[in-house]
Amino acid sequence: MRRRDHDVVVIGAGTAGMVAGARLAEAGADVCVIAKGVGSTHLAPGTIDVLGYAPGRVESPADALTSLAADHPYALIGSAAVADAVDWFTATATAAAGAFPGYAYVGSLERNLLLPTAVGALKPSALVPETFVAGDARQLDGLTVVGTPLLRDFHASLCADNLRAAGLRTTTVSLEVELDRVDANALGFARRFDDPRWRAAFSARLAPLLTGAGPVGLPAVLGLRDPHAVLTDLQAQLGRRVFEIPTLPPSVPGMRLFEILHHALRRAGGRLVIGAGVVSHRREGDRVAEVQTATAGSNTTYAADAFVLASGGFHSGAITLDSHWQAHEQVLGLTLTGVPDAGAPRFVPSYFAEQPLSRAGVAVGPDLRATGVSNVVVAGASLPGSASWREASGEGIALASGYRAAEVTATALGAGAIA
Amino acid sequence: MLSLTTEVLVIGGGATGAGVAWDASLRGLGVILVDRLDLAEGTSGRFHGLLHSGGRYVVKDAPAARECIAENRILRRVAADCIEDTGGLFVTTPWDDPAYADRFAAACRETGVDCEEITVAQARRDEPRLHPEISRAFRVPDANMDIWKTVWAMAHGAQQCGARILPYHEVTAIRRDGDRVTGARVRDVRAGEDLTIEAQVTVNASGAWAGQIAAMAGIDGVRVFPGRGIMIAMNHRLVNTVINRCQMPTDGDILVPIRTVSVIGTTDVHTDDPDDHTVLESEVDRMLDDGEKLVPGFRQARALRVWTGVRPLFEDAKAAGTDTRDVTRAHALLDHRQRDGVEGFVTITGGKVTTFRLMAEETVDAVCDLLGRDTPGSTAEQPLPGSESGANYRLGERLARKDERLRQEQTICECELVPRSRLEHALAETGSRNLDDIRRRLRLGMGPCQGGFCIYRTVGIMHAAGGIDAASADASLLDFLQERWKGVWPILYGDQLRQMRFDEWVFQGVLDVGHLPEAPA
Numbered sequence: 001m002r003r004r005d006h007d008v009v010v011i012g013a014g015t016a017g018m019v020a021g022a023r024l025a026e027a028g029a030d031v032c033v034i035a036k037g038v039g040s041t042h043l044a045p046g047t048i049d050v051l052g053y054a055p056g057r058v059e060s061p062a063d064a065l066t067s068l069a070a071d072h073p074y075a076l077i078g079s080a081a082v083a084d085a086v087d088w089f090t091a092t093a094t095a096a097a098g099a100f101p102g103y104a105y106v107g108s109l110e111r112n113l114l115l116p117t118a119v120g121a122l123k124p125s126a127l128v129p130e131t132f133v134a135g136d137a138r139q140l141d142g143l144t145v146v147g148t149p150l151l152r153d154f155h156a157s158l159c160a161d162n163l164r165a166a167g168l169r170t171t172t173v174s175l176e177v178e179l180d181r182v183d184a185n186a187l188g189f190a191r192r193f194d195d196p197r198w199r200a201a202f203s204a205r206l207a208p209l210l211t212g213a214g215p216v217g218l219p220a221v222l223g224l225r226d227p228h229a230v231l232t233d234l235q236a237q238l239g240r241r242v243f244e245i246p247t248l249p250p251s252v253p254g255m256r257l258f259e260i261l262h263h264a265l266r267r268a269g270g271r272l273v274i275g276a277g278v279v280s281h282r283r284e285g286d287r288v289a290e291v292q293t294a295t296a297g298s299n300t301t302y303a304a305d306a307f308v309l310a311s312g313g314f315h316s317g318a319i320t321l322d323s324h325w326q327a328h329e330q331v332l333g334l335t336l337t338g339v340p341d342a343g344a345p346r347f348v349p350s351y352f353a354e355q356p357l358s359r360a361g362v363a364v365g366p367d368l369r370a371t372g373v374s375n376v377v378v379a380g381a382s383l384p385g386s387a388s389w390r391e392a393s394g395e396g397i398a399l400a401s402g403y404r405a406a407e408v409t410a411t412a413l414g415a416g417a418i419a
Numbered sequence: 420m421l422s423l424t425t426e427v428l429v430i431g432g433g434a435t436g437a438g439v440a441w442d443a444s445l446r447g448l449g450v451i452l453v454d455r456l457d458l459a460e461g462t463s464g465r466f467h468g469l470l471h472s473g474g475r476y477v478v479k480d481a482p483a484a485r486e487c488i489a490e491n492r493i494l495r496r497v498a499a500d501c502i503e504d505t506g507g508l509f510v511t512t513p514w515d516d517p518a519y520a521d522r523f524a525a526a527c528r529e530t531g532v533d534c535e536e537i538t539v540a541q542a543r544r545d546e547p548r549l550h551p552e553i554s555r556a557f558r559v560p561d562a563n564m565d566i567w568k569t570v571w572a573m574a575h576g577a578q579q580c581g582a583r584i585l586p587y588h589e590v591t592a593i594r595r596d597g598d599r600v601t602g603a604r605v606r607d608v609r610a611g612e613d614l615t616i617e618a619q620v621t622v623n624a625s626g627a628w629a630g631q632i633a634a635m636a637g638i639d640g641v642r643v644f645p646g647r648g649i650m651i652a653m654n655h656r657l658v659n660t661v662i663n664r665c666q667m668p669t670d671g672d673i674l675v676p677i678r679t680v681s682v683i684g685t686t687d688v689h690t691d692d693p694d695d696h697t698v699l700e701s702e703v704d705r706m707l708d709d710g711e712k713l714v715p716g717f718r719q720a721r722a723l724r725v726w727t728g729v730r731p732l733f734e735d736a737k738a739a740g741t742d743t744r745d746v747t748r749a750h751a752l753l754d755h756r757q758r759d760g761v762e763g764f765v766t767i768t769g770g771k772v773t774t775f776r777l778m779a780e781e782t783v784d785a786v787c788d789l790l791g792r793d794t795p796g797s798t799a800e801q802p803l804p805g806s807e808s809g810a811n812y813r814l815g816e817r818l819a820r821k822d823e824r825l826r827q828e829q830t831i832c833e834c835e836l837v838p839r840s841r842l843e844h845a846l847a848e849t850g851s852r853n854l855d856d857i858r859r860r861l862r863l864g865m866g867p868c869q870g871g872f873c874i875y876r877t878v879g880i881m882h883a884a885g886g887i888d889a890a891s892a893d894a895s896l897l898d899f900l901q902e903r904w905k906g907v908w909p910i911l912y913g914d915q916l917r918q919m920r921f922d923e924w925v926f927q928g929v930l931d932v933g934h935l936p937e938a939p940a
Contacts, residue, residue, distance in 0.1 A: 313920070
């Protein structure tokens, strides 16, 4: 049995866990992020949606955040921490010494951008990669959506037709591209776009087919190594602004987001261990003293003074509902809240209505501390009180709560104010 | 108003109705078949997939057992491609009366249902997940049958003989001319148009809805008691053989492996409304508990989907008594000339999917009587289109095809291995732009992810193929999500809850379908 000791162990490598880990490392803590697998970033579009619907479409998240329920994660985090987190993230993502030089996140809490999805709905987002900006429907008159039959996870004609219904002058191009096989997912295409010659050939083929006005929307596959260069090249070659539209998972912009946070964590001296699912834990009094992970070869014990739990909700498997309809927090056996009582409906017959179970999460106090233990702070989708998909708030909650969890934890450790 | 003329009008596109259309077409009769919904969308498409050996009925209902084994042997030949020869086991679990096993074995001998007792050790070698405390095990020729494939093969076969198959055509009135039924007035619900169909004989093959159709013809006393039963599809083949409890038939005592899933069923609850698809939590719990008795650890497996079907249990109010004990699972063929003095109208109801061919044959015999023909039926010999080789379906066929064309063909639905070419073929062939219709043809979206990936892809391809605008494409997508949810939310726990939360992420978080122009408020 291997054993490792850290100041802080963060459980979960989604946006919340990675932000908490990076912030704690920056504060000088010896921090290790452990996770069963990669998290939300590889699925979500890579935008930071702070608050899109409440329940009507939100124009300014900063304004709307103040009117949420008292048990909503944003109310627990506090609007000052939300603003600080957004500033920190924007600076981190855009830093010259960051993962992708030149690649910036754009936006603010003051005004949401309105971005096309792959089905042609318009989704409000607060912070978006620079590769999304030209798709902001508020700034658009006409646009061209480009797809290829070889990418089954993005359908330009449907996307364009819905955008047309929303009042945007939209044209479509279906481009035949050359691959060595009949399909590739977004990741496969992104690797090809990383190759300057491949993307030059792509542009050469596409340019003569562009007839309509305005920017060109492409599936979100514009590279994983140097997306800023891909965007710059394409815009120069096509003579138009270019933007990305998120595809079905895997999410290329999301993987970039993961790299940005991973880079920040490493640069500050933190570690990340993927493939380390927590299988048990040991408590000492009201403290969690250590967790054991199942890793290749033998199990590993991680002992720490403090833990940040950012392992996610029902979608990640960190919170489960068994066949006798009992809910469990799987990682540390913490108390849950927001779970409907036995006999009360967990779900309702309308798919589009809010499901009663959707706001369940780990019970926390006002400073995100898990109820019943003294050294665990909770962040991200583990938190109760939000309906993240309906609100378009998941990534914003993850960012802000990860940031706030690091603050609370660092203070408790006596590591001083975070730089 | 458009008017069509035919010799035989069949009302109902389930296994029986399609069987009647196929049988009558083979006998050279002109046929039009109508159904208010898609083919096999009623009771037929909502059964557990079991082609009975007859073992279930040997003790309780010997004639039913004899019918089942005879039909089982015929269908294995003529519908070979729709049937997987899984074999079946009857096992005595600790909860079953041990004395039943000997009665069962004796009754199998009397009724001619092939049955071989095997050692418990052998049974557990064949099916390692079986409950370790079973005490007896009998092999029988149960199998599974893909009912959608079967019904579509019959419909295609009938079409090749000139029949017209009209799904989404709802009967709005039965035409009567004095004491004669002369066809029906139907509404094409997709086009929103009415048409009249003039027929020499009208066959009411509407199963659980037969009383409603008969009443439209002014005929009363055709009482069909819908018996609602729930079934749950579990992910994976928990077993590869049909498993039956060796006891008097009751609830939750059959586990049927079919395609990529295992289906547990069922219950029998009287309902007044054949369109009642209520699923109670207590019924789900009961099925899961019953599953544990067959396969320990059943509750840890992933429940994919729950649905209910309504059996048409027939009682003839004009028969000798009106005691509900006369309610029977046997099929009933009513010649309304004899019964009610109404010419040109026949009702076939009751029965079970295993015996649909026989029901259809007897019905067409009666139709021929009315028409003064004496052509014999040939469905016991004539293979269905696609089944000519006589080879049974094998699990793994789709995977083998996929492997052959790995780099030449896109896969649209990974769970059910549906290639793009099959989807495009189905879109072209059916002309349907309804995702649920496509699902029934291809099993698209029926696997573990329940459409999480393939549904967006399919809508995109459907839209690009033309014939549908964005609003209709959106509506089809949203309808599919709502329809899927109906069969999912009552059994959401464990990994399937995790899956659905992931799917929500895709549909709401990535695509934001809740804010399409067509989305419900």
